[in-house]
Amino acid sequence: MEEFADKAGIKLQHVPFKGFADGMQAMLGGHTMAHSDSTGWSGHVDGGTARLLATYGARRTKKWASVPTLNELGYDTISESPFGIGGPKGMDAAVTRRLHDAFRRTLDDPAVLAAFEKYDQSVIYMNSADYEKFIREQHVKEKVLIDRLGLALKT
Numbered sequence: 001m002e003e004f005a006d007k008a009g010i011k012l013q014h015v016p017f018k019g020f021a022d023g024m025q026a027m028l029g030g031h032t033m034a035h036s037d038s039t040g041w042s043g044h045v046d047g048g049t050a051r052l053l054a055t056y057g058a059r060r061t062k063k064w065a066s067v068p069t070l071n072e073l074g075y076d077t078i079s080e081s082p083f084g085i086g087g088p089k090g091m092d093a094a095v096t097r098r099l100h101d102a103f104r105r106t107l108d109d110p111a112v113l114a115a116f117e118k119y120d121q122s123v124i125y126m127n128s129a130d131y132e133k134f135i136r137e138q139h140v141k142e143k144v145l146i147d148r149l150g151l152a153l154k155t
Contacts, residue, residue, distance in 0.1 A: 014149060024050075038081060039119050056080075063120040082124040084131050100128050 015032055017023035020040040027035040028049060035041065035050075044050035045064070054070045055061055056079035070077040085103060087096065106112045107123055116123060126134060146152050 016151065039121070042120065057122070059122075061120045061122075062117075080124055081121075082126060082131070082134070084126075084135065096128060 012033065015026070017026065020037045023032070023035045023037060024041060024044065026032045028044070034053070041050055041052070042063075045052045052064055052067045054068055054073055055064070056070055056077060058069070058071070058078050058080060060067065060069060060072075085099065087099070104125070107125060113123070
């Protein structure tokens with residue numbers, strides 16, 4: 001966020017909120033200049049009460065194809081949000097496989113795909129091993145960011 005503001009010549013300050021509702025209310029009320037969240041803002045963009053400046057994904061979204069990604073704007077920032085299902089460490093491999101296969105089949109369900117489309121979410125499929133690798137790498141990246149922004153809990 002700081003790098004984005006510096007390149008644009010704007011002084012922005014990071015203000016953490018408890019969740020989407022508090023952050024969006026602050027922006028709509030004129031208390032903050034911008035708000036960043038997953039897709040809760042889409043109704044406000046569609047309704048004209050908010051303007052979408054950029055998206056975090058690797059590709060432009062279908063719904064807002066004219067809106068650039070942060071990467072396209074020169075900011076090395078990609079933040080995909082694949083959903084995952086976790087289980088206890090040491091879970092039986094056969095159970096893991098059964099769960100994986102069941103959830104994988106949902107990606108062929110028209111109702112599930114319609115829900116993704118409604119919220120302009122792309123399908124990001126990863127098998128169990130790839131998803132575990134992704135999460136471990138993401139944890140390291142996010143820890144660096146949290147530390148850099150001074151958001152880590154002080155113990």
